[in-house]
Amino acid sequence: MSDSNIEIGDIHWLMDILQNIDVGLVVLDRNYNIQLWNGFMESHSGISPQNAKDQNLFALCPEIPRDWFVRKSEAVFQLKTRTFTIWEQRPYLFKFKNYRPITGRTATMYQNTSIIPLQSVTQDVDHICIIVYDVTDVAVNHEDARSANQSLLDLNSVDQLTELPNRIIWEQDVKREHARCTRSGNPSCVAIFDIDNLKDINAAHGHRIGDLVLKTVSDSLRQTMRQTDLPCRFGGDLFSVLLVDTNEHSAAEFAERIRNILQGLIVRHGDQAISITTSIGVAAFNSVFHNEHDWILAANKALLHAKQQGGNQTTLYHPSMKKG
Amino acid sequence: MSSVSLSEDQRDCYQELTNVAMGQAADRLARLLDAYVVLPVPKVNLIESSELHMAIQDAEADAAVSAVCQGFIGAGIAGEAMLLFNDTSFSDLATLMNYPGMNNPESLDREAELELLMDVSSLLIGACIQGIGEQLEIHFNQGHPVVLGQHCLAGDILKSGNHQWTKTLAIEIHYTLEHVNIDCDLLLLFTEDSVEKLNNVIDFLLD
Numbered sequence: 001m002s003d004s005n006i007e008i009g010d011i012h013w014l015m016d017i018l019q020n021i022d023v024g025l026v027v028l029d030r031n032y033n034i035q036l037w038n039g040f041m042e043s044h045s046g047i048s049p050q051n052a053k054d055q056n057l058f059a060l061c062p063e064i065p066r067d068w069f070v071r072k073s074e075a076v077f078q079l080k081t082r083t084f085t086i087w088e089q090r091p092y093l094f095k096f097k098n099y100r101p102i103t104g105r106t107a108t109m110y111q112n113t114s115i116i117p118l119q120s121v122t123q124d125v126d127h128i129c130i131i132v133y134d135v136t137d138v139a140v141n142h143e144d145a146r147s148a149n150q151s152l153l154d155l156n157s158v159d160q161l162t163e164l165p166n167r168i169i170w171e172q173d174v175k176r177e178h179a180r181c182t183r184s185g186n187p188s189c190v191a192i193f194d195i196d197n198l199k200d201i202n203a204a205h206g207h208r209i210g211d212l213v214l215k216t217v218s219d220s221l222r223q224t225m226r227q228t229d230l231p232c233r234f235g236g237d238l239f240s241v242l243l244v245d246t247n248e249h250s251a252a253e254f255a256e257r258i259r260n261i262l263q264g265l266i267v268r269h270g271d272q273a274i275s276i277t278t279s280i281g282v283a284a285f286n287s288v289f290h291n292e293h294d295w296i297l298a299a300n301k302a303l304l305h306a307k308q309q310g311g312n313q314t315t316l317y318h319p320s321m322k323k324g
Numbered sequence: 325m326s327s328v329s330l331s332e333d334q335r336d337c338y339q340e341l342t343n344v345a346m347g348q349a350a351d352r353l354a355r356l357l358d359a360y361v362v363l364p365v366p367k368v369n370l371i372e373s374s375e376l377h378m379a380i381q382d383a384e385a386d387a388a389v390s391a392v393c394q395g396f397i398g399a400g401i402a403g404e405a406m407l408l409f410n411d412t413s414f415s416d417l418a419t420l421m422n423y424p425g426m427n428n429p430e431s432l433d434r435e436a437e438l439e440l441l442m443d444v445s446s447l448l449i450g451a452c453i454q455g456i457g458e459q460l461e462i463h464f465n466q467g468h469p470v471v472l473g474q475h476c477l478a479g480d481i482l483k484s485g486n487h488q489w490t491k492t493l494a495i496e497i498h499y500t501l502e503h504v505n506i507d508c509d510l511l512l513l514f515t516e517d518s519v520e521k522l523n524n525v526i527d528f529l530l531d
Contacts, residue, residue: 081352082466
C-alpha cells in the first residue's frame, strides 16, 4: 500500500478488507471526531459507520476517560510516535459486551490497542488511528494460570491434615510481628504446644488415631484462640500460636486454658477412648531477641523445661534457661 | 546454522545508527518530561544466549526492577526491545510526567506505575526503533508491549534457558536524567537470522 499505485477498483476491495478484518479500526481527526469506524466496531457497538462518522469520540463512547486518552493521543499527534494500551493496564478502551455465551467467560471484551499516527501528504499528523484487538482469551487464560498458581501456593502453605498454616508461613508472621514489636514496644507472645503422649498413642492405636488426635487438638486450638491470634502446625506433634498484642500474663492464662481444655478432651474412635496431655512453652517478646528465630527458640526452651518437669504444664521463658 | 559475526566497521556503524536513534528518543523524552536527558555511548555486542542474563544483571545488578518487552519486525528483520526500569525511579517520574491524581508520588499504586511504564516504554522503544528504521529505510511494525514483571529482581525477569538462538546482536542503552533519580536500560536484541540481513544493509551504507 505504501507504493501508492492503487487503482480505484482496488480501493473497493481494500475497503472490503477494512470492513471484514477482525480487529477494530477507528480513525480520529485532531478534534477527536470519528472519521472511520469499521465493521468490527459496528458489530460490537451496534453503532453504524454512518452514525459514528463525525461524532466526537468522547460523546459516542463515554466509557473512555477523556483526560487519560487525550494525554496519550497528544504524544501520538505531536511526537509522531505510536502508543499502546494493554489489557493489564486497562481491560478495555471500548466497552463491548461479551458476545460468546459458551466460551466467553468475562462480562466485557478485553482489549489491547495501538494508537498510530497517520501522516498526511504534508508529513503532518492530523489523524490518528486506533487499532483494537480482542484479547479476551489471552486475559482469561492468564487469569486462570494466576489463580492456579495461587491455589498451588495455598496448598504449599497449609498443613493438609489440620488445615492450619505451616511453619514456613507462620515464621513469616512471627518475623513481621518481631519487627512490629521492636518498633512499637507492644507486647506479644509466642506459645509452642507439644502433645505429651502422641508417640505412645501412635504406637498403641496406630497413626490414623494419632491423626484424629492432631485434628481434634487443632480444632480446639481454633475454637479457643482469638481471631487475631495466628496458629500453626509447627511440625510432628508440635503446634504454635502467635498471640498478638498479648502480655506474658494473658498469654499464660491462654496457655493454661487450652491445656485444661485439651486435658479434658476424650478422643473417641470406635470403642477406644483416648485422652491427651500437653506441655506448653510461652515466650513474651523481648528486645534481646535479634530475630524471629531467637524468639521461637526461647518458646522452645520454655517448652523443653515444661517437659523436663514432667509435662502437662505451662512454662514461661526466662533468660536463665539454657538450651538442652 | 550460519555463524553470526561483526566487523569493527560494522560495529562502529551500529553504534552511530543507535546514537542518532537514541538521540531522537531522548529528545522526545526530554520534551515530554522537560528535563535534560544524559546520553551515554550505546554498547553494541554479539552475545551468546547464555550471556543474556548477564547483560541484564549487569544493567541493574540486584535492584528491584519493572520490565516491558516489545517485538518489532520489518523487511525480514525482527527483534525485541526490552526496557528495564529501576523501581526507585517511579516517584520522580510521576512527578516529572505531572500525572493527574498523582500529586503524591509516594502513593503510586501498581496500576499508576504500569501506566507510567507503558507511556515511557512506548516513547523510548518506539522512538528508538523508528529512528533506526528511518536510517535504514525500513518500516518496523511494533507488536504490543508485554509486561515481563513489576517489582522483581532483574535476574528473575527472564525465564532461563531454551532460547532458540545461540549468538546474536545486542544493543544496550542506559538512559539517565539529570538532577532526578531516574534511570532505565533499553536492550535491543535482534533475532539471529536478522543479523546477516542487517549487516548487508549496513555494508551498503558503509560503501
